[in-house]
Amino acid sequence: MQDQRRNHRPSRREVLTGMGMGILGLAGGGWLTHQANAAQQNAPLPIIPNVVQAAPRTIISSSGIRMHAIQTGFVAVKSAHRDYNGIEALRLPAIATDTRWTAWMPIMTWVIEHPTGIIVVDTGETSNIMEPDYTNCDPITHFIYQNNLRFVVSPADELAAQMQMLNLPPDEVKTVVQTHLHSDHVGNMSAFPNATFYVPQADYPASNGTLPCHYPANFAPQFAAFREAPFPGFGQGLALTGDGDVWIVPTPGHSLGHQSVLFMDDNLSFLFAGDVAFDEGQLVSGGYGGIVADVALTQATLANIREYASERPMVFLPSHDPNSTNRFEDQEPAAV
Numbered sequence: 001m002q003d004q005r006r007n008h009r010p011s012r013r014e015v016l017t018g019m020g021m022g023i024l025g026l027a028g029g030g031w032l033t034h035q036a037n038a039a040q041q042n043a044p045l046p047i048i049p050n051v052v053q054a055a056p057r058t059i060i061s062s063s064g065i066r067m068h069a070i071q072t073g074f075v076a077v078k079s080a081h082r083d084y085n086g087i088e089a090l091r092l093p094a095i096a097t098d099t100r101w102t103a104w105m106p107i108m109t110w111v112i113e114h115p116t117g118i119i120v121v122d123t124g125e126t127s128n129i130m131e132p133d134y135t136n137c138d139p140i141t142h143f144i145y146q147n148n149l150r151f152v153v154s155p156a157d158e159l160a161a162q163m164q165m166l167n168l169p170p171d172e173v174k175t176v177v178q179t180h181l182h183s184d185h186v187g188n189m190s191a192f193p194n195a196t197f198y199v200p201q202a203d204y205p206a207s208n209g210t211l212p213c214h215y216p217a218n219f220a221p222q223f224a225a226f227r228e229a230p231f232p233g234f235g236q237g238l239a240l241t242g243d244g245d246v247w248i249v250p251t252p253g254h255s256l257g258h259q260s261v262l263f264m265d266d267n268l269s270f271l272f273a274g275d276v277a278f279d280e281g282q283l284v285s286g287g288y289g290g291i292v293a294d295v296a297l298t299q300a301t302l303a304n305i306r307e308y309a310s311e312r313p314m315v316f317l318p319s320h321d322p323n324s325t326n327r328f329e330d331q332e333p334a335a336v
């Protein structure tokens with residue numbers, strides 16, 4: 001995926017009307033190419049993704065558990081949002097004034113068909129994000145979303161729609177773990193009416209970047225009560241299954257309560273890691289983005305994950321890493 005920097009910023013309407021349709025595949029690659037060419041004269045922003053959304057990938061773990069990687073559209077952020085090495089106090093102004101954008105990144109979700117019930121990690125983004133007023137739960141958050149983030153999500157990209165195509169009825173989902181409450185991780189929640197939701201207590205009901213006005217009516221999530229965990233690195237966790245192969249683990253930093261899901265298969269673990277890092281390179285290098293709630297917590301979390309991955313082979317799966325899907329499919333452990 002390449003950055004599509006151009007010389008002109010299109011109106012939001014241009015972006016909205018065009019992008020959703022392109023991702024829906026209604027006009028196919030020809031439409032995308034046409035739009036890309038038409039936009040090349042103006043815009044320093046990544047106008048539209050120059051790749052088609054990846055189809056869901058399904059794997060079967062060595063212990064026989066079927067899992068799915070499902071992309072729910074694309075997000076692009078300011079470059080300083082993704083990578084920031086400057087002065088701590090200037091973190092947010094640096095993002096706000098940055099004129100550079102990242103390439104379009106996937107918004108990944110994960111489904112574990114566990115014998116004790118379907119577990120979903122993050123519900124991804126909703127196509128409602130394409131409506132200009134959707135992020136207006138409060139004026140400051142609205143301003144941040146409108147100026148610092150871009151999305152491309154169609155109705156067909158939503159998690160529930162894709163799960164239906166995979167014969168995984170959303171109303172049969174038993175557990176949803178939200179790594180954190182930023183919009184691109186918690187869309188579409190009302191499509192899972194029978195699930196127990198686990199959300200980070202420290203981030204709930206509202207914290208930086210959350211849109212609490214869109215939580216489902218009568219939303220009553222659970223908070224993970226972490227206990228000492230019998231595996232390296234994280235120190236604590238909450239077992240989601242009786243046989244202790246799926247855990248919620250604390251991974252704070254990006255948000256104060258950020259949590260991840262650790263699936264420990266026979267000889268290989270999978271960490272569904274939300275926004276712990278933007279890609280595996282940041283895990284290895286210890287780098288991080290401008291959007292972190294707490295730098296020290298972020299660094300400690302990355303060190304914890306490296307410790308785990310150095311002792312036990314672990315596939316590292318952050319939400320926005322363009323290579324997460326391939327590593328998932330190849331069951332490729334992190335090279336820490």
Ligand SMILES: [Zn+2]
Pocket residue numbers: 180182254275
């Ligand atoms: Zn986030």
